[in-house]
Amino acid sequence: MSQLQARDLVRSYGRTPALRGVTLDVDEGEIVAVTGPSGCGKSTLLHCLAGILRPDAGEVIWRGERLDTRSEAARSRLRRTEFGVLFQFGQLVAELTAAENVALPLLLAGTGRRAAREAALTWLERFGVAELADVRPGEMSGGQQQRCATARSLVTEPRVLFADEPTGALDTLTGEQVLTTMVRLARERRTSVVLVTHEPRIAAYADREVTIRDGAVEHSGFDLSALSTGGDR
Amino acid sequence: MRPWALLRLALAGTRTDTVRVLLTAFSAALAALAACAALTVLAIPTPMATPGNMVRWSEQYSNALLREPGLRGGTAFALVLLMIPVLALAGQCARLGAPARDRRLAALRLAGATPGQVTWLAMLETGVAGLLGTLGGLALYLAGHELLHRPDERGQLALPTDVLPHAGALAAVVIGLPLIAGLATALMLRRVITTPLGVTRRAARERGPGPWAGVLIVAGVAAFIVGWPVLLRRTVDGPYVGYALLLIAAGGLVALLGVVTGTGWISHTTGRLLRRYARHPAALLAAGRLTADPWAGSRTFAALLAAVTFGAGAAGLRAHFVAQDQLTRRQSRLAGDEWGANPFYLSTMSLVDLAVAVAVVIAAAGLLVAVVEGVVARRRTYAALTATGVPRTTLAWSLVWQAVLPAVPAILLALTVGAVLSRAFFGDAERGPSTSSVCEAAVQLCADPATRDQYTRITESPAVRAVPDVPLEHLALLGGGALAAVLATVAVGLLFLRSSTAVEELRAT
Numbered sequence: 001m002s003q004l005q006a007r008d009l010v011r012s013y014g015r016t017p018a019l020r021g022v023t024l025d026v027d028e029g030e031i032v033a034v035t036g037p038s039g040c041g042k043s044t045l046l047h048c049l050a051g052i053l054r055p056d057a058g059e060v061i062w063r064g065e066r067l068d069t070r071s072e073a074a075r076s077r078l079r080r081t082e083f084g085v086l087f088q089f090g091q092l093v094a095e096l097t098a099a100e101n102v103a104l105p106l107l108l109a110g111t112g113r114r115a116a117r118e119a120a121l122t123w124l125e126r127f128g129v130a131e132l133a134d135v136r137p138g139e140m141s142g143g144q145q146q147r148c149a150t151a152r153s154l155v156t157e158p159r160v161l162f163a164d165e166p167t168g169a170l171d172t173l174t175g176e177q178v179l180t181t182m183v184r185l186a187r188e189r190r191t192s193v194v195l196v197t198h199e200p201r202i203a204a205y206a207d208r209e210v211t212i213r214d215g216a217v218e219h220s221g222f223d224l225s226a227l228s229t230g231g232d233r
Numbered sequence: 234m235r236p237w238a239l240l241r242l243a244l245a246g247t248r249t250d251t252v253r254v255l256l257t258a259f260s261a262a263l264a265a266l267a268a269c270a271a272l273t274v275l276a277i278p279t280p281m282a283t284p285g286n287m288v289r290w291s292e293q294y295s296n297a298l299l300r301e302p303g304l305r306g307g308t309a310f311a312l313v314l315l316m317i318p319v320l321a322l323a324g325q326c327a328r329l330g331a332p333a334r335d336r337r338l339a340a341l342r343l344a345g346a347t348p349g350q351v352t353w354l355a356m357l358e359t360g361v362a363g364l365l366g367t368l369g370g371l372a373l374y375l376a377g378h379e380l381l382h383r384p385d386e387r388g389q390l391a392l393p394t395d396v397l398p399h400a401g402a403l404a405a406v407v408i409g410l411p412l413i414a415g416l417a418t419a420l421m422l423r424r425v426i427t428t429p430l431g432v433t434r435r436a437a438r439e440r441g442p443g444p445w446a447g448v449l450i451v452a453g454v455a456a457f458i459v460g461w462p463v464l465l466r467r468t469v470d471g472p473y474v475g476y477a478l479l480l481i482a483a484g485g486l487v488a489l490l491g492v493v494t495g496t497g498w499i500s501h502t503t504g505r506l507l508r509r510y511a512r513h514p515a516a517l518l519a520a521g522r523l524t525a526d527p528w529a530g531s532r533t534f535a536a537l538l539a540a541v542t543f544g545a546g547a548a549g550l551r552a553h554f555v556a557q558d559q560l561t562r563r564q565s566r567l568a569g570d571e572w573g574a575n576p577f578y579l580s581t582m583s584l585v586d587l588a589v590a591v592a593v594v595i596a597a598a599g600l601l602v603a604v605v606e607g608v609v610a611r612r613r614t615y616a617a618l619t620a621t622g623v624p625r626t627t628l629a630w631s632l633v634w635q636a637v638l639p640a641v642p643a644i645l646l647a648l649t650v651g652a653v654l655s656r657a658f659f660g661d662a663e664r665g666p667s668t669s670s671v672c673e674a675a676v677q678l679c680a681d682p683a684t685r686d687q688y689t690r691i692t693e694s695p696a697v698r699a700v701p702d703v704p705l706e707h708l709a710l711l712g713g714g715a716l717a718a719v720l721a722t723v724a725v726g727l728l729f730l731r732s733s734t735a736v737e738e739l740r741a742t
Contacts, residue, residue: 052620052736073624080622091617095521107514108623136525153621 003028003192004049004160009058011044018044020215021058026160029190031183033206035197041215042196043164049194050083050162051075080108084153084161084191086182088168091149092137098124099133102152109156123151127181143174150182160192167202179205250337250358253329256602257359258366260323261410263595264316265370268406271312272398273378274305295389297577298584311588314543318592321536322599323363323414324421329606356415363414367407442527446495450650453488456480457657481658488654489542492647493535499646500639501527507638515627519634530639533603534719536596538647541715544589545651548707549659551582556662556701564664564694589711597718604636604726612733619734628734629727633720640719647715648708656701663698 002025011019018041026032026049034042047053048060051067052075060067062082067075079085092101102120107113124130127147129140137145146166153161166182167175183205186193195206203209211219279302282289294300298308338351382394397403460480504523511517523530558579565572608615615628672679674688 047620047736050620076619076622076624078622079620083622085621087617087620091614091621093518093521093614093618095525096517100517100521104514104517104618104623105621107512107517108627113512 002026003063004194005061006045006049007059007061009045009048009055009060011041011048011053011055017215019048019055019058022212022215022217024049024210024217024220026192026194028159029187029192030208031186031193031195031206033195033197033203033209034212035200035203035209036212036218038198040212042198042212045212046162046164046194046196050085050160051078052085080105081156082159084156084158086150086153086161086163086166088165089142089145092145092152094137097134097136098129098140098148101137101148102155105152105156119155120151123155124148126185127151127178143170143178146170146174146178147181150178154182154185154189154191157189158191160194161186162194162196164196165198166195167199168197172201175202250334253326253334254358254362256326256329257323257362257414258369260319260326261363261366261414262370262373264319264323264410265367265406266374267312267316267319268410269371269374269398269403271309272402272406273393273396274299274309274312276396276398276402277305277393278396293388293390293395294393295385295387295391298581299393304581311585314539315588315592315595317539318536318595318599320413321539322595322602324417325533325599325602325606329602352419356418359418360411360415363411364407367410371403371407442494442497442501444498446491446498449487449491450495450646451491453484453486453491454650454653454657456484456487457654460484485654488650489539492538492542492643492650493531495646496534496538496639496643497527497531499642500530503638503642507634513627513630514623515630516634518628518631519638522631522635523638529603529607530643533600534640534643536599537593537715537718538643540589540592540596541644541647541711542651542654543592544586544711545648545708546655546658547582547585547589547651548704548711549652549655549701550585551579551707552701552704553655553659553662554579554582556699557664560662560664560697560699564667564697567692567694590714593715593718597722600719601722601725604632604722605729608632608726608729608733615730615734616736620736625730625734629730632727632730633723636719636723637716640716644712644715648712652703652708659701661698661700664694664696666696667694668692669694 004026006022006024009019009022010017022041022045024032024045034045036042044053048055048068051060051062051070054068059069062078067078070078092098093104096104099117099120102123103111103113103116106116106119111119121130121133124133124147127150129144129147129151132140132144132148137148140148146169150166153163161182163182167179170178179202183193185191193206195202197203209219210217277291277294277299279289280286280291286292289302290300291302292300298304334355338355378394378397381392382390384390500523504520504527507516507520508524511520561572618628619625668691670689670691672685672689674684678684678688
């Protein structure tokens, strides 16, 4: 069942068009890779789907209701509770420890300090960085930071995870380790994932690939899971 | 590197760099104006004593602050004090756009510049901006000197537009201010390592600031409470007056330094407490910032706290004058008349209050630059947090917490230190014993030497002493004003939060 739908999305930055009528469905528990060359509109599509940006035209439907027409506060609330968002870098708060960073979405949702910290520690453990709980981002490697950021994006157990080039700043091995864990945990929880990448190797972790070129869907529906060799994608 | 190439590279940059240069030049112009004004006051010649002018007043001025030789030093000192918030403003401006400048300097290192050359470039940028500003300030001063030279109907001047400082003194300002600005930049860059791959800052100590700022405050106050009365007794003999003034200046500076550095300790301690007990993410974010860089509070509030400390001292002096006035009236009532102390001193305090208000406004401008810079420098993190669903109001509240938490205790500390210093320096209001004759008869009888003595009684007033009231009202007004200035600057800074959390910032380099 499609829980997230985009219909004829159009979005421009000034005179430069980024999306020219993109239509896309994301099913529950489905992992969709959005691929394409740099500047094709992949990130813009992800931002529109996550309610970070409003499309100039078209509509985004979340579980049967328009998302793009909701207020900024309502969309923020949705991103805090139902969605998880993960970027390439620059998302951890430098002054907070890893545990505090991961606990932040829970604290925003009203969870108590102790419970939020315990949940944060559990998620850090799942990503193999529990020993860094009281360490600040500046003292971590890029891979460790990205594991913490991924843990933070999943700590609220979102229905959809939006990941924009999540391994773009990491070396191949570290990137694969982060992605493997992320995909495994998402599958276990039937969390849908919209994964923006320009690397075919990363896209191979998805169930389906949607290729964007010049702001429009060039290719969609290719079932990548048929190519998979293992369960931990 | 040839000087021209060095200058060209120093002045290359983005729009933010241009804004930084303009603001630095503006601050330097203000500082130059204050310095020139102080030098002009000091350049006023004191006339020779004549039978008609034994007190050697400069009668060409309508303002007593310029007319009386004894008050001119204080007036010049107050003008020099105004330079403190101005220089602090320049310091804040120098931090504006630091990340962009860091990237530019790293790119220059990548192109082959040595670490020394990079430091020179940064110094030169600030120095050139400072020089341009100082020259602009000097031009404004000279223009004002001509335009404001308007004697009144009695031929008196409101401002000392008939004198100019010595050319050497003006040259010292033109050379000195840019030099200070350049050296301050080099000082700020001492913890910065610019490599071809980027700019890193030497990690701050994990341990927070110690409470040694308290030692400075105690030492400064002790200089006033203990040292000053001892030296004052010896000052009557003459040769120790220089030492006494030095002690007071040093004690005041040490106490002020204690207040400013104490803000670092306050920031760190409140941050730690908040971190332990905070339940809301806004408080947690603020606590993280306060503990990670406790000196940010000292840096941003330094000028404001200096102004508040000085203002609290001035409030104490005003309370002293009021108490003196009441004693004079009490004594004069005993003699059958009523007159108060010279009202000039009380009215002069209004001018001092005005100077403090101007200093608070200038300090608030520096604070605003710091708040905006803080928001802009962290725009990527803020944008990422907003994208993940953190409400902007949470980020806004974290900025408010971050400013108000250290500001409230720091302002209270500055008020206390200023009031205590003033109380210790000026002491109790007192008047010595006095004898006066009062004629209690009609004017005619009192005017006649033959009958006057018959109706005249001699009244003797004993020495009187009064403890000046703590000027709570003034202190509350000053503290409230300073806090309002902090809140106003944060409110203006928050206007930049929306643009800084736009999703486009995630793509910014």
